[in-house]
Amino acid sequence: MxxxxxxxxxxxxxxxxxxxxxxxxxxxxxxxxxxxxxxxxxxxxxxxxxxxxxxxxxxxxxxxxxxxxxxxxxxxxxxxxxFSDLREEADAAPVFEAHERPRTFLGYKRANGKVGTRNYIGVLTSVNCSATVARHIAEAAEKSGLLKDYPNIDGIVPITHPSGCGMAVKGEGYDLLTRTLWGTGANPNFAAVLLVGLGCEMIQLARFKQEYGITDSEHFQSFTIQDTGGTKRAIAEGLARLKTMLPAANAITRTPQPASELVIGLQCGGSDGWSGITANPALGNASDRLVSLGGTVLLSETPEIYGAEHLLYARAQSPALVEKLRARITWWEEYTAIHKMEMNNNPSPGNKAGGLTTILEKSLGAVAKAGTSPLVDVIEYAEPVKKHGLVFMDSPGFDPCSATGQVASGATMIAFTTGRGSAYGCKPSPSIKLATNSEVYRKMPDDMDLDCGTIATGGATVEEKGAEILDYLLAVASGQKSKSEELGYGDMEFVPWHIGAVM
Amino acid sequence: MxxxxxxxxxxxxxxxxxxxxxxxxxxxxxxxxxxxxxxxxxxxxxxxxxxxxxxxxxxxxxxxxxxxxxxxxxxxxxxxxxFSDLREEADAAPVFEAHERPRTFLGYKRANGKVGTRNYIGVLTSVNCSATVARHIAEAAEKSGLLKDYPNIDGIVPITHPSGCGMAVKGEGYDLLTRTLWGTGANPNFAAVLLVGLGCEMIQLARFKQEYGITDSEHFQSFTIQDTGGTKRAIAEGLARLKTMLPAANAITRTPQPASELVIGLQCGGSDGWSGITANPALGNASDRLVSLGGTVLLSETPEIYGAEHLLYARAQSPALVEKLRARITWWEEYTAIHKMEMNNNPSPGNKAGGLTTILEKSLGAVAKAGTSPLVDVIEYAEPVKKHGLVFMDSPGFDPCSATGQVASGATMIAFTTGRGSAYGCKPSPSIKLATNSEVYRKMPDDMDLDCGTIATGGATVEEKGAEILDYLLAVASGQKSKSEELGYGDMEFVPWHIGAVM
Ligand SMILES: [Ca+2]
Ligand SMILES: [Ca+2]
Ligand SMILES: [Ca+2]
Ligand SMILES: [Ca+2]
Ligand SMILES: [Ca+2]
Structure with a gap:
């Protein structure tokens, strides 16, 4: 009460x-x-x-x-x-102060220096036509007990999608999809990746590997169904290839790593009137704490920050970043105009039922989860993250699509606030769910990781909840399973952003 | 030799x-x-x-x-x-002659008079956010042995996709997706459908049901994850709902049905220089035979017939159909122009390696699979098919996307020609694979149903192969498993055509 x-x-x-x-x-x-x-x-x-x-x-x-x-x-x-275009000047950029003692988590340090929170093997697909083979390879590997001798491997993840052919072989759509595919394969939560193609698709394996500088090793293998002689042989070939990759993948163990090696994708979905009052400010506080430790947080969902971008401009470390973000906003205005949609029309029926009236109101609440840190970089969807601190990665607001881009950029965890009750989960990067109100926390107990609704009832301050979120992030980063991992999410939520015509 | x-x-x-x-x-x-x-x-x-x-x-x-x-x-x-825009006038419309004796297959006659070739239960999803729950419901039902008491049910099919939110709540993209979803649910190969939503998505269940006139019964049930209290309870709820639907779904058995009740989606993918010479003309012959029996064939893949549409105009039963098809061609020219793509640029790297140089050449070969029957209707993607005979359903050329539209339009089987070796398979509508050359038939023996390459070596005439294809279609329609069914395809190949911005 x-x-x-x-x-x-x-x-x-x-x-x-x-x-x-x-x-x-x-x-x-x-x-x-x-x-x-x-x-x-x-x-x-x-x-x-x-x-x-x-x-x-x-x-x-x-x-x-x-x-x-x-x-x-x-x-x-x-x-x-x-809705109104009235915007007042943002206040001066907020002062950001470091306040955290050094923290560590138990992570997987890769050969390239990046640190994973999980140790999966991915079965990547160039095209929808190899999705069933990829899934059957992963299922056969799990069912055969193949992984029993390799206890450090968390599992085999088929990464399937509905595209890869019937598209232009160059340009924005092609670049976006291939960048997302390889970015995902290169995520530090994968120990190794097996790439399976059909053979005649638009995304040709040889070109893809050449463009992204991918070479065969015990961490990467590839083949096509057509070269292998069909579905059954491709599944057998996939299992044989996996067997050669398992020992190296299993050889790595968790070691203490500084929190500065964490990359957290920030998400909100199924927002309600509480999102911007409880969970997002609390996640913002946790973001500030992690950034003060040298870690990285990715703010995304461009349509959801639309109308509040002036707050980010005021926090950008350089005029070049303001221009880069402004260019993305302009790109979005054109993208939506071409498709006869409006940037100011974003709140969903669920958002409105929860009390959010306009896109501006929603956006102010959405930006709150990025805390008060300076903006150190602006990157495009699935572009590799390179800087530590608060980074903006352009993406749609649609949760699985946005999170897919963050994981492809290098996010090794996702922190997801939800008011209506999202059911999202991710592989290879564990996703934690932060309830914006206690009612949804009680209503969906198996899905929600933490209850930020207590902020509204006086049960916790934003600062206390922020500290709790950081502790929980570090625990999950170290191997504790998130709720969505316990439920087995993550095989269906790879949703690359689709741009361009389907031919 | x-x-x-x-x-x-x-x-x-x-x-x-x-x-x-x-x-x-x-x-x-x-x-x-x-x-x-x-x-x-x-x-x-x-x-x-x-x-x-x-x-x-x-x-x-x-x-x-x-x-x-x-x-x-x-x-x-x-x-x-x-490529050239030079087109000569098509010859006069070909004379079509019926020549088949009456044929039947063993099908499932539904209450609405339509006839299915399979007896599945579908778990339909309004949004990607309910994909994992739908899959887990289907897997739990299969694993629990629930279906053992219901031998007439072919299985539970999760129908998952990457959209349903982050989109406009009205307009072409919304209409296309909802029409595809419900068209699929209404396919006569489903005895019953369970629809699972998240709750806060753009596609709201109440509105969806109202728009498509769907009412709850032992053949249709729906609920959301949020209303049910999260993932675990939703899976339990799904299983409970399925249990109430199984007896009615199991009560139907196969009975002799006229071949006129068949609706076959025609597809080609991974085409080569042989597609238009062997398998497509043979499938065209089978199409003519089925049409002469009163059956229906769907020609689609608009970009793949581009440049050869004048041949279809010449066969249209009315000037209105010519105008309807012409309007779709114009729509495609605008759609691709907006996305800076070209209609005349379609052959894939695989197509070119196989000997196809231009889109016109590919298109002439693609149209061959529709035989010589008159064109009796032109419908849009996933629009319900209403006429018997040769119907054109507009769609992209991308195989899983085109076939998804055909199944949503009512296709109860897919006939798919391939030269490079497609791995496509479908649920709920079985797909048969017709090899355009004997090499791919030998190379992918577990995937290819019939070898049309013998036409090139003098081993069979187009007419003989057409008769064989019709016999095989009727056998598979009656319950014989196609190669792709034996391999377990069909859970990953639901690919609704995506139009519009992702927000
Ligand atoms: Ca958001
Ligand atoms: Ca979102
Ligand atoms: Ca899917
Ligand atoms: Ca075709
Ligand atoms: Ca095709």
Whole structure:
């Protein structure tokens, strides 16, 4: 039972957020108002008269304009709040202070110096036409007991997708898909990768290997179904190749590694009115802690930060990064315009039911999970991450697609906030689920890793929850299974961003 | 060992096709020429002087123009043959004659009068976020031995895909995906369908059911993971729902049905120089036989018939159909232009290695699999097929994507010609593989159903092979397993056509 009725996020706001469903006529003493409408859990209620055409403020930022006169105590949502391009200058870039003692985790240090949190073998596919063979190789390897002699190997992961042919053999779509495929194969959570093609697809194995500088070794092998003589022989060939790769993959063990070697992909999905109030600020706090230790966090989901990008510009370490991010925003405006979609139209039916009215409001809450650290780099989808600190990786907001890009960029873990209750899980990079409200945490106990809803009821501060998230990230990085790993997620969630026509 | 060196497809052609690899200096008596270059197996050799800028003819049709002077005996391929828009008027529409005695197969007659060739239960997903739950429901059902008491059920098929959220909630992309999802669920090869959603996705279950007029019954059930309380409970709920659906699904048995109830999706993939000479004409003959029995064949893969559409216009039953097909061609020209792709650039590296130089040449060969029947309807991707006879269903050429649309339109079988060696297989609709050359048939014996390469060596006529294909289609329709079914294909090949931005 919460001891408060509403949360005020900023002294300058003219709305507050209901902590429980409020009946009409409920007095909110702290705000000196009485509700005029029913206010659903997580939704906004006005605290001042807001004349039609004037700004509605949350987080101290403009989230839209009143589409009709709003009186104090009224429910503020789609019926009286409209998207607006009004943006005030962001405050000066926040001061970031390191405050963490040195921390370590038990990781797998690879030959190239990168550090993994898991030790999988991947079966990568160039095309949908080799997906069944890849899956059958992985299943046959698991069922045959082949892995029993190799206890340090976490499993065989088929990486399958619906593309790889019926596409242009050059250009943005080709580059994006091949970069995603090889980025995933090169993730430090894979000890070794077997690449299986059909043979006649647009993504030709020889060219792919040449373009990405991939050479055969005990860590990488490849072949095609057509060269091998069909499905049965390809599965047998795959098992034979795997056998030659298992000893080296098994030889590596976990050793203490500095937290600076962690790369965490930040995600939110199935957001609600709480996401930006509880879990995202708590994850932001954990992000700041990890960055202070020299670690890396990837903020992504460009359509979900749209409208709040000025906050990131203010934190960029150089004007060149501002221009790079601005260029991506422009790219997105053109991409969506070509497809007759709107960047300002992002909240899903679930988001709206949860109390988010406009894209700006959602975006301010989404950016909160990146904390307050300076922005040290801006990279494209699936481009290898090179710097330590807060990095922006461009991607769609669609969770599995965005996380696939982060893993291809090098994320060895995913931290995922959710209000409605996501069921996402990932291989090879474990994903932890942070509930934005205690109700979803209780409702989906087998899926949610941590409950950030206690922030809304006074059970924990953002700082305490941030510390707990960092501890948990380090524990999972060291081998403790996340909830989604326990449930067996990760074989169906490889979703490369698809750009371009299907031919 | 072939008794011939080359095949002439039409008296007016100025190229012939090599039946085996030919050394330079090989005399081809039937054509009165001697080869000047090495001619790879399946490639073209000129029989007359072809001055630069003049047409190259195959199938009696213009397939492009010489980009340099070509002498008799030269290899004709990418180095001297260029795409051209030159098209001559198609000959008068061919006369179609019925010639088959009445035929039947053993099928599953559904309550709506449609007839299936298999009796599966589908676990449909609205979004990628429910893919793992759907797969785990299907696996748990299979592993638990639940199906042992229901011998008439062929299995549980998870229908998973990478979309369903991060997309516009209206428009072409939304319509295309939902139509594909429900079309697949409504395929007569499914006795019953369980639909699993996450809860907060763009494709909302209530709206989806309302839009497609779907009501709950022992043949259809649905729920979301979020409503059910997470992954574990959703899997348990799925199993419980399946249990209530199994008795009705098992109650139906195979009964003799007229061949007119069959709907066959025609496909070719991994084409080579033989596709248009052996397997496609043979499948065209089988198509004509089935159509003469009142059955339905779906020609698709619009980019692959591009350049040969004039042949279909000439066969359309009404001017309205010509306009409908023309409109789709125009749509494709715009779609590819927006994505900076070209309709005339389709042959894949594998196609080219196999001897196909231009899209026109490939298209003429692709159309051959539709035989000579009149065109009775033109439908869009995944739109329900309503007429009997030869129907054109618009789709990309990418095999799994095109076949997914055909199954969603109602195809209860797929007939797939391949020269390079496709590994495609499908559920719920069995797919048969027709090898265009005996080499690939020998090389991939577990994948290829029938060898059409014998047409090139004098071992069978097109008519004999067409009769054999029809017999085989009826046998597989009656329950005999196709090669790809024996290999366990069909869980990874549901590839809905993706149009629009990923947000
Ligand atoms: Ca987000
Ligand atoms: Ca998201
Ligand atoms: Ca799939
Ligand atoms: Ca084709
Ligand atoms: Ca094709």
């Amino acid at each position: 919460p001891s408060i009725a509403t949360i005020r996020l900023n002294p300058n706001d003219n709305v507050v957020v209901a902590v429980t469903a409020l009946e009409p006529g409920t007095e909110i003493v702290a705000e000196g108002i009485t509700t005029r409408d029913a206010i659903p859990f997580g939704h906004k209620v006005s605290t001042k008269p807001i004349p039609r055409g004037t700004p509605v403020r949350k987080y101290g930022q403009v989230i839209g304009v009143a589409s009709e006169d709003i009186a104090p105590g009224q429910h503020v949502h789609v019926q009286n709040l409209a | 072939p008794s011939i060196a080359t095949i002439r497809l039409n008296p007016n052609d100025n190229v012939v096709v090599a039946v085996t690899a030919l050394e330079p200096g090989t005399e081809i008596v039937a054509e009165g020429i001697t080869t000047r270059d090495a001619i790879p197996f399946g490639h073209k050799v000129s029989t007359k002087p072809i001055p630069r800028g003049t047409p190259v003819r195959k199938y009696g049709q213009v397939i492009g123009v010489a980009s340099e002077d070509i002498a008799p005996g030269q290899h004709v391929h990418v180095q001297n043959l260029a």
